[in-house]
Structures are given as structure tokens and as C-alpha cells.
Amino acid sequence: MNKVYLTTPIRDEDIRDLRIGDIVYLTGELITGRDDVHQRAIKQGKALPVDLAGKAIFHAGPIMQEDVSQSSGYRVISVGPTTSMRMDRYQKEFLEKTGVKLIVGKGGMGPKTTEGCVQQCAIHTVFPGGCAVLAAERVEEVERVEWLDLGMPEAMWVMRVKDFGPLIVSIDTQGNNLFERNKKGFAEKQEPIIEQINKSVDFLH
Amino acid sequence: MDSRFLTASDAKARLTDIVASFTDYSSKHLPDDVVERLREMSEAEHSEFARIIYDAMFENMDMANRLDRPVCQDTGLVQYFVRVGTAFPYMDVIEGALQEAVLQATQSAPLRQNAVEVFDEKNTGTNIGYRVPWIEWEIVPGRDDIEIYMYMAGGGCSLPGMAKVLMPLEGYEGIVRFVFDRVTTLGINACPPLLVGVGIAGSAEVAAKLSKKALLRTIGSENPNPRGAMLEKQIRDGLDAVGIGPGGLTGAESVMAVHIEHAARHPATLAVGISTGCWAHRRSRIRIHSNLEYEVLSHRGVAL
Numbered sequence: 001m002n003k004v005y006l007t008t009p010i011r012d013e014d015i016r017d018l019r020i021g022d023i024v025y026l027t028g029e030l031i032t033g034r035d036d037v038h039q040r041a042i043k044q045g046k047a048l049p050v051d052l053a054g055k056a057i058f059h060a061g062p063i064m065q066e067d068v069s070q071s072s073g074y075r076v077i078s079v080g081p082t083t084s085m086r087m088d089r090y091q092k093e094f095l096e097k098t099g100v101k102l103i104v105g106k107g108g109m110g111p112k113t114t115e116g117c118v119q120q121c122a123i124h125t126v127f128p129g130g131c132a133v134l135a136a137e138r139v140e141e142v143e144r145v146e147w148l149d150l151g152m153p154e155a156m157w158v159m160r161v162k163d164f165g166p167l168i169v170s171i172d173t174q175g176n177n178l179f180e181r182n183k184k185g186f187a188e189k190q191e192p193i194i195e196q197i198n199k200s201v202d203f204l205h
Numbered sequence: 206m207d208s209r210f211l212t213a214s215d216a217k218a219r220l221t222d223i224v225a226s227f228t229d230y231s232s233k234h235l236p237d238d239v240v241e242r243l244r245e246m247s248e249a250e251h252s253e254f255a256r257i258i259y260d261a262m263f264e265n266m267d268m269a270n271r272l273d274r275p276v277c278q279d280t281g282l283v284q285y286f287v288r289v290g291t292a293f294p295y296m297d298v299i300e301g302a303l304q305e306a307v308l309q310a311t312q313s314a315p316l317r318q319n320a321v322e323v324f325d326e327k328n329t330g331t332n333i334g335y336r337v338p339w340i341e342w343e344i345v346p347g348r349d350d351i352e353i354y355m356y357m358a359g360g361g362c363s364l365p366g367m368a369k370v371l372m373p374l375e376g377y378e379g380i381v382r383f384v385f386d387r388v389t390t391l392g393i394n395a396c397p398p399l400l401v402g403v404g405i406a407g408s409a410e411v412a413a414k415l416s417k418k419a420l421l422r423t424i425g426s427e428n429p430n431p432r433g434a435m436l437e438k439q440i441r442d443g444l445d446a447v448g449i450g451p452g453g454l455t456g457a458e459s460v461m462a463v464h465i466e467h468a469a470r471h472p473a474t475l476a477v478g479i480s481t482g483c484w485a486h487r488r489s490r491i492r493i494h495s496n497l498e499y500e501v502l503s504h505r506g507v508a509l
Contacts, residue, residue, distance in 0.1 A: 001253065021254075063278050063317045077315060078269075078278035083361045083394050106361065107394025107453060128261035129361065129396035129452055130485040132278040133268040151328025152318045153279075166257055168454070179393065182455055186389040186447050193443040194385055200439070201377035203432060 005163070009054030010101035012121040018169050020178040024125055025165035026102065029143075029158060032058045034082055036154040037147065041097060042090040049146035050156055052098035059084045059105035061153025063132075064142065074142045076159065080132030081106035084124065092116030104167055108179025118175045125167035138164040211497070217298035217305070219497050224306035224353065226509035227501065228283060229314045231355050231489035232275040235266065236503035238424040239400075239486045242461045246398055249457045250450070258451035262484060277485045280316040281357030283307050283338040286421060290348025294495055299351065300340060307331075307338045319360075341414075349495040352502075354421045357487040362399065365391040368413035368478035377436070380405060380477045384440055385447075387479050388460070393453030396483035400424065401444070401463045404478040407470035412478035419464035420482045421490075428465045437463045451484070461486070 001021050006014055008028030018024070031050055033041075040046045062079035084105030087094075091113040094100070101122050103109075106129040117123060127135060139159045146156040170178040211219070235243075247259040269276040285303050289296060310316055311332045320334035321327065332338070345352075365387045371379045384403055392399055404415025427434040441463040450456020461484070470476065482488065489503040501507040 023257075061278065061317065063275060063280070063315060065315055078275045078317075080278045082279065083364060085391075085394055086364075106396070126452070128258050128265075130277045130483060131261045131265035132276065133272060133274050134261055134265040136274070136278075137268065151321070151330065154328070166261070168254065168257070179453060182453060183390060183393065185455070186393070186449060189447045190385050190389055190443070193446050194381055197381050197439045197443050198378040201381060201436060203377050204373065 006102065008056060010056070011054070015101060015123050016121060016173050018123055019172050019174070020169050020176045022169045023165065024102070024167040024169060025163045026056055026104070026167060027162050027164070028055070028160070030056045030058050030104065030161045030164060031159070032060045032062060032079075032155070032157040034059050034061055034154060035086055036150045037156055038087050038090040038094055040147070042093045048098060050158055052100045054099060054101055056102035056104060057100045059087055059103070062157055064152060064157065070142060072142045072144045074145065076136045076139045076142055078132035079136045079139065080130055081127045083107050084109050084126075088113055095120040095122050108170060108177065108183065110180070114171050114175050114177050114180075117171045117173060121173050123169055123173060124171035126170050127165070127167055135164070138162060213295065213298050216295040216497065217302050220295065220298060220302035220493070221305040221309065223491070223493060223497070223499055223509065224303060225309035225313065227489065227491050228306055228310040228355055230504070230507065230509055231487050232280050232310070232314050232316060232357060233269050233273060234504060235276065235485060235487065236489055237505050239461065240266070242424045243398070243484060246458055246461070252450070252456060254452070254454040255450050255456040258454060262451070275314055275316065276487070277359065278317055279359040279361065280314070280319065281359040281487070282319055283332060284341070284356045284358055285338055286341045286343070286354040286356070286418070288343045288345050288352040290345045290350050292347070292349035292495070293351050294349070303338055303340060304333060307333060350492055352490065352492045355489045356421065359483060362395040362481050362483035365395050365481045366413070366416075366479060368404070368409040368416070368476065370409050371475040371477060373473065373475045375475065379475070381440060383477050384479055385444065388444055388481070389447055389449065392481055393449055395481050396485065397449050397453055398451060398459060398461045398484050400461045400482035400486050401440070402480040402482065403463065403465045404467070405465060405470070406468040406476050407474050408476050409478065411468055412476035413480070414478070415466040415468060416478035416480040419466040420480055420486070421488055422464045424462045426464070428467070430467070433465050433467060437465050
């Protein structure tokens with residue numbers, strides 16, 4: 001397991017040799033984008049209001065609080081990762097369209113996203129789920145917000161972060177996929193266990 | 206002050222304040238049984254990933270407490286499960302008070318704005334929406350108090366939810382298969398270690414509802430039927446042997462618990478439902494007496 005510190009803009013050579021299970025800490029710009037942002041960008045083909053090339057996208061819907069002392073008018077309260085698999089439908093095209101290099105989320109993503117990571121030289125990483133205050137404390141500033149008409153969770157929040165992590169690499173640029181591998185292991189392991197339990201649950205008469 | 210003299214509007218204001226503070230508090234502090242279970246589970250894990258995740262979880266809980274912030278950014282759709290005594294004097298104002306309480310807690314905590322109107326596809330920005338907060342009622346004869354379970358149904362851990370009607374000859378074997386399949390696939394993305402709620406009944410909606418009620422039970426409690434209790438233990442041990450670990454990154458164990466709730470079924474149907482709760486299981490319980498004094502039952506020694 002390697003530990004790597006990345007700073008945006010991220011270049012291909014910064015991440016090409018990272019492998020699943022490596023741990024990344026990110027400094028620079030991290031922008032939230034989840035279901036509606038992917039829908040708008042890909043299905044509806046709208047132009048994104050933020051240049052994401054070489055940057056990191058965060059599958060997350062934060063709790064933000066209005067704060068007039070901040071230049072953006074907001075400060076972050078809690079911002080943990082959301083379930084990445086929901087974005088599987090459009091993630092590959094999103095990588096192609098934007099040039100995003102690092103995806104931060106929670107749980108696994110499927111074969112299509114994996115393909116996208118290989119083709120675009122990008123990686124998917126996971127932040128510990130539910131650890132939203134821990135994550136918020138690594139945010140230095142909420143720089144601005146776009147597409148706020150989508151509502152607080154779905155808007156694009158542009159945040160400047162420092163040593164944001166631990167981010168565990170779950171899909172690497174070679175197409176290795178940590179959660180698919182784990183899932184396969186769980187599926188194999190569960191068969192004899194289910195068989196064993198089912199020997200003793202024949203309650204019908 | 207003798208509460209017999211409270212007007213309906215005073216009673217509503219008082220109830221609103223209690224439930225609002227209770228909801229706010231519950232978003233920031235996990236209930237005692239969950240914290241104890243997580244501590245126990247954390248001690249069983251020694252692999253590097255599992256340690257990273259558990260350490261992050263406990264550091265996060267600690268920071269949430271210290272900074273007075275919601276443990277998880279997804280404060281869910283708020284649901285209340287109300288057991289109301291038939292002699293509770295302020296029955297008329299409970300529903301309004303619960304709605305007000307959500308509005309108030311959304312501002313004070315603050316909670317994330319999660320109510321999206323169906324068809325209009327607009328986030329209301331208040332956590333109030335059509336039929337939301339969702340309220341489930343149970344009438345308790347002969348009591349003059351109310352007991353409220355609050356649950357924050359987050360998106361991630363609501364995703365694995367499902368109910369289906371099996372044919373009886375699929376048997377309990379079919380139920381076991383169904384539960385394993387949900388937990389070891391979608392469940393690994395839902396912030397494990399999960400609390401797994403299973404409902405068994407005669408139709409899909411009853412099984413689904415019971416699976417959610419199973420999540421309200423205290424960890425360590427058992428299904429009252431010996432076979433039910435045995436099945437809970439067998440599924441839990443079986444899932445643990447799969448070794449999902451915290452965050453789905455593999456480990457020594459998988460789930461906080463498996464709870465099964467049941468209702469008698471139809472001879473021709475065997476319905477099963479599943480609901481899962483993430484490790485940040487924000488489920489709390491309060492009893493409010495007829496004089497509007499209260500006790501928080503899920504968190505020891507808490508005065509709101």
C-alpha cells in the first residue's frame with residue numbers, strides 16, 4: 001500500500017502508477033457532483049459551469065450553512081461521500097467530457113466506469129463513508145457554488161481542500177477494481193454458508 | 206405548572222420544541238446501543254483497511270460531538286414512528302408538532318435539505334414535503350403518554366431496500382438467499398457494518414414496513430419466536446463469515462445485527478422485505494408523558 005499526496009491540476013503521470021488499495025491525500029480543488037450534475041452534463045448535454053479538467057469530483061451532497069463572513073457566502077458543516085454506483089450510468093461519458101482525473105465517492109462502481117478510468121487515465125477512490133465532519137474539517141474554503149437551483153445536495157460546490165483523505169483507490173488506471181474483486185469474493189464465500197443455514201430452516205409442514 | 210391547563214397551542218409549541226431538540230440531537234449523536242456495538246466490532250478488526258475505517262468512524266463521531274454537527278451529511282428523510290396512548294391529552298396537535306419540529310431542527314442542526322417533491326422534482330429546501338416527514342402511528346390502549354422513534358432514513362442505506370412475495374415452496378431458504386444477496390451486493394456500498402432489518406409477512410407492504418420496524422429495535426434484542434431468534438443469529442453469523450468488514454473493504458465481521466419482525470402470512474404467500482441501516486444509525490427514542498415531561502430512552506443521561 002502506497003501513500004501519495006496529490007495536488008490539482010492532476011497530471012496522468014501523477015496517477016498512472018497508483019494501484020487499488022493505495023491511499024491518496026488530495027490538496028487543491030474538489031468539486032461536488034452527483035446524480036443531477038451527471039444527468040445535466042451527459043443526458044441533457046449542458047455545458048458545465050466549472051472547468052473540471054485535471055481536477056477532482058466528489059460524489060457528495062453536503063450540508064452547507066450560509067455565512068456572510070465567507071466570500072462564497074457559505075461554510076461547510078458536513079460533507080461525506082455518497083453512493084458512487086448511482087453515477088455509473090453516466091460516469092464514463094462524464095470523464096470523457098470533463099477531463100476529471102480523480103473521482104471521490106463511496107462503495108464500488110461498475111465495469112463501464114472502470115473502462116472510462118482506463119481510457120481517460122483516471123481513478124476512483126473512496127473516503128470512509130459517514131465520516132462527514134472529518135471530511136468537512138479538511139475543507140479550507142467553499143469557493144463558490146453553481147447550479148444551486150438543483151438544491152443543496154445536488155448543486156456543484158467548489159471547495160478548496162488540504163490533505164483531503166484517506167482516499168482509498170478502488171479503481172485504478174489499469175482497470176483493477178477493488179469492490180468488484182471483493183464482491184466476487186463475497187459471492188463465492190456465501191454459497192456454502194447459505195447452503196449450511198438452509199439445512200435447518202425447513203419450517204414448512 | 207400543571208399541564209392540565211395547557212391550551213392546545215401551548216402544548217403544540219412545547220411538543221414541537223422537545224421533538225425538534227430531540228431530532229437535532231439525534232443527528233449528532235448515535236444511540237448508546239450502536240456506539241457500544243461499533244466499539245465491540247472495532248476491537249475485532251486488525252487488518253489495515255478495517256483499522257483505517259474504524260479509526261475514521263470514531264474520530265468522526267468524536268468531532269461531531271465536539272463541533273456539534275451532524276455525524277453524516279445525509280441526515281435523511283426524517284421518519285417518526287409514534288406509539289400514542291389513547292389517554293394522551295394532546296393527540297390533536299402531535300402531527301403538526303412533528304412537522305414543525307422538522308422545520309426547526311433543519312435550521313438549528315442544520316440538517317441537509319432532503320425532501321424532493323415527486324413529479325415536480327423540486328427540493329422543497331425545508332425537509333417538509335408531501336407526506337413528509339413520514340409518520341407511522343400505533344395506538345396503545347390504556348396509556349396516557351407517547352413514545353416516538355425518530356429515524357433518519359439516509360439515501361445510501363435506503364438503496365438496498367426491497368420487498369418481494371415468494372411462493373411458499375421457496376420456503377425460508379428463499380428468504381435466507383434474498384437477504385444474503387441484498388447485503389453482499391448493494392449492501393457493501395451502504396456504509397457497513399449494517400444493521401439488517403427483515404420483515405416476513407403475507408404481502409409486500411407489510412413485509413417492507415416490518416423490515417423498517419426491525420431497524421428500530423435495540424441491538425441485542427431478539428425476535429420473540431425461538432425459530433425467529435435462531436434465524437436472526439444464523440443469518441448474522443453467516444454474513445459475518447462472509448467478512449464484508451467496515452466500508453465493504455473486507456474484515457472479520459459484517460453486520461451490527463440482523464433483526465427479523467414478522468406477521469402471520471397467507472397460506473399462499475411468503476413475503477419478505479429488507480431494510481438496512483448504515484453504521485451511522487440515527488435512530489432514537491423518546492417518551493413524552495401527559496404533563497409533557499420527557500425521557501430520552503436511546504441515549505443515556507441526555508437532557509435536551
